[in-house]
Amino acid sequence: MTFLFNQFVTGLASASSLFLAACGLSIIFGVTRIVNFSHGAFYMLGAYVAVTVTEYLSSSFGFWSGIVFASLFVAAIGALVEMTLLRRIYAAHELLQLLLTFGVTLVVEDLVVLIWGPADLLGRRAPGLNGAFDLFGQPFPTYDLLLIALGPLTLICVELLLRRTRWGVLVRAATQDREMVAALGVNQQWLFTGVFTLGIFLAAFGAALELPREAASHTMDLQIITEVLVVVVIGGLGNVLGTFLAAVIVSELNAFGILVLPKISIILVFLVMALVLVVRPWGLLGRTEAMTRAASGLQIVRWRPLLSRERLLVTGGIVAAALLPLVAGDYALTVASEVLIFMLFAASLHLLVGAGGLVSFGHAAYFGLGAYGAALTLKQLGLPMAAGLVTGPLLGFAGALLFGWFCVRLSGVYFAMLTLAFAQIVWSIAFQWTEVTGGDNGLIGIWPSPWAATAAHFYWLTLALVAAGIALLRVILFSPFGYALRALRDSELRAEAIGLSRHRIQWFAFAIAGAFAALAGALYAFLKGSVFPDDLGIPLSIDGLAMVLLGGVGTVAGGVVGAALYKSLSIWVISHTDYSKLVLGLLIVILVSVFPQGVLGAFSHWRTRHAAGERP
């Protein structure tokens, strides 16, 4: 009995530290609607700066003042990032901030290694609180008591700030209706900067407080960001009390779960999130998302099918691509095949994001399902490659049908997070089910049939399938179904008023997108000769989003162009430098700042302006 109580109190300490890391994100999320992917990076930066200050500058600062100083320092950096980078793209597609903060994360990851070196840095224990006291016969760390106290204390302070101060009133108003607040004369820019700075301060503070318990390591950001995102969504966006409740629930479930099922930790948060979102679509304490009024004219870009002249050019391009094996070597052909595969992946995601307005954070799950389907067909059933190329997409289609039904009941960020939850659940299954999927050692020996084994033959196969896939996606886009999908994206109310069934159409779009992503995944399995759980992972989903956004989410071919650009860049960069994340991150940040509508969007924008200028 006393053991259970001890376990409960231990769970509370973890809950507090998780809450401290997450509440900053909840505030930022709630007000600015930014998916602040860089929250983890600032958390990590906070840890490193705090170690430096408390260890190496201990003569100038005491332990506690060092922690506060480190948090303020990182908050100042956060404010700088917000003012220079994020402000420029508030008016653009809301997903662009995701891409920008993703670029910032990559940059910070490599910067941290460059500045502080690769080794993990262990800070000291908190002075005065470095021992344990007796709790029902078991030693219990004294520092954990401080954490347990700080969690609710921070919650109370933040709530007071939001409810009793004028600034807090403005922040809450901005959560509900951003444009109206601006119309009433409040300086929206400074409000956002203030919110962002507060959020980053809390993140760095949470990281600094963790120092007596763990070392600062350069993988901290990735480890914390998914947990934090999930906790924030379970609690309900923008609701700090909800975040606290979610942190407590998740930590306690984990603390007791590992007594029964020790292997459950790996999947627990995502299971909880999936359950909560299916039952309460807005999170535990969240409310319906406020209607954001899109800047008029921004989304109304005319999409039209290709003219016959353009069709000729595209066919010419494909023929030229087919002639590549005559001039390029084996390696260039495999790189080209990989780029083509990701063009199909991005095109399928574009159907969801660009045409459907449904941002999916878990699209890689269907890519991975296609890859695993093809691999298992080869290994377990012994069928040739052609069979794998059929069963892979079928498995992806089935998965997308199953998960899509639940996902499309939600919208906005909750939709995105539920797709993430399902993707992580599939990932965990692939990771744990070692007998079938090989676990994290994956499946190897997935090589193409002899007729497609040479680089050139496989390239032609890929080119044929990808070209057919993208063409088919375009046909779907310009079919009545595609128009209905876009209608639902542009104005849900009006579309439903004329009788379009939102759930059915978006569900089917989800399934189609999943099927094409799975085709890309099946080809990928045969290209690499192996399948790993990485192919289902979050980084691949985010890469897909990056490709679509870079190309231009408001254009028809944005996914294709963005994929070609992003994939070629990353292959080239990783082959030529050890600091690939830094270079890639900087490139993304620059591209997003310079081309907020994406590369293709900016190009067509320039073309229209140029053409308009020519008219008398």
Next chain:
Amino acid sequence: MKSVSALLAGVTLAAALSAVVPASAQDTIKIGEINSYSGLPSFTEPYRKGWQLALEQINAAGGVNGKKLEVISKDDGGKPADAVTAANELVSNDGVVMLAGTFFSNIGLAVSDFAKQKKILFLAAEPLTDAITLAKGNRYTFRLRPSNYEQAAMLAEEAAKLPAKKWATIAPNYEYGQSAVAVFKKLLSAKRPDIEWVGEQWPPQGKIDAGAVAEALAQAQPDAILNVTFGPDLVKFVREGNTRGLFKNRSVVSFLTGEPEYLDPLKDETPEGWIVTGYPWNAVTIPAHAAFLKAYQEKYNDYPRLGSVVGYSTLKAAAAILAKAKSTDSEKLVDAAEGILVETPFGEVTFRNSDHQSTLGAFVGKTALKDGKGTLVDVIYRDGAKYLPPESEVKALRPQD
């Protein structure tokens, strides 16, 4: 608009491909090296220093077969798919005669399968999974580091001497952790059938909830604990364990903790009396080590880590294979590698014919705290040859070539 997109796509593709011009042939022998330089710099930076030192020494002594040795090194970012791309580039574009390196077990497996497909020699440096030489072994893959089986055998030998009867295990929840625990359990239970396995914990790699896990382990009331966690997880676990008195009056056996990469970050938190595998760089008595230590410290002004030894030995092995084969043909290299003798800082090692596992050993000792830093005491070098998996097991598990 769409013609523009086709054009843009074509241009970016062309730009990317123009950067992959095949390297021109030179009078050097090229070795392709792949590792997770960006993914795990705490291991791979000393590792790189190690093979660069070896390369310098080999070329200063005249190279191999009359030509200088050249190493083309690529980063795989910690992802198996990118490692295969890098391997492909090295083989197709850069004209390397053999591949070497990799750290993570899944990356090692992916590159080993690629090497089998392309029929090129692959010298796996660090991946520890037994699958590389057993269940998924192939003719072209050789592995340098002592495998999970060997390290488990070395630790089980020491563990069997302990009076402890009730054991609990904690390991990261992925293949390395799972197989390390499985092999250790099998070997220890074979030596001591009276042992009871009372508890196990499987924190996700990198996301350990140390307090809850430590409490759960304590609840099982074991006499001894097997630990497989490493890196940041180990640091958290040690801190929580120390504060909660988890290790008081308990023996702890731990994989890898004695390696400087994992021992140094613990500083004054280092637990005492843990039985660990490791590398006591300043207390090695093997004669070949002294020269290596001196050369390394002179060149880099830093002490070597275990990664340094691995990198150095990998390149020495590659050079020795090339010298013995007197050719760069893959089949001749594979034949030369079986049973070859290589000089490493831990003495002479060879690659066993049946599974291509090297006989490189490991140090087993006890952790101790001296001057606020962790160190190893009572250290003995265990020769890998004595702890290899039995030939019957190799025959049963390895796929027919």
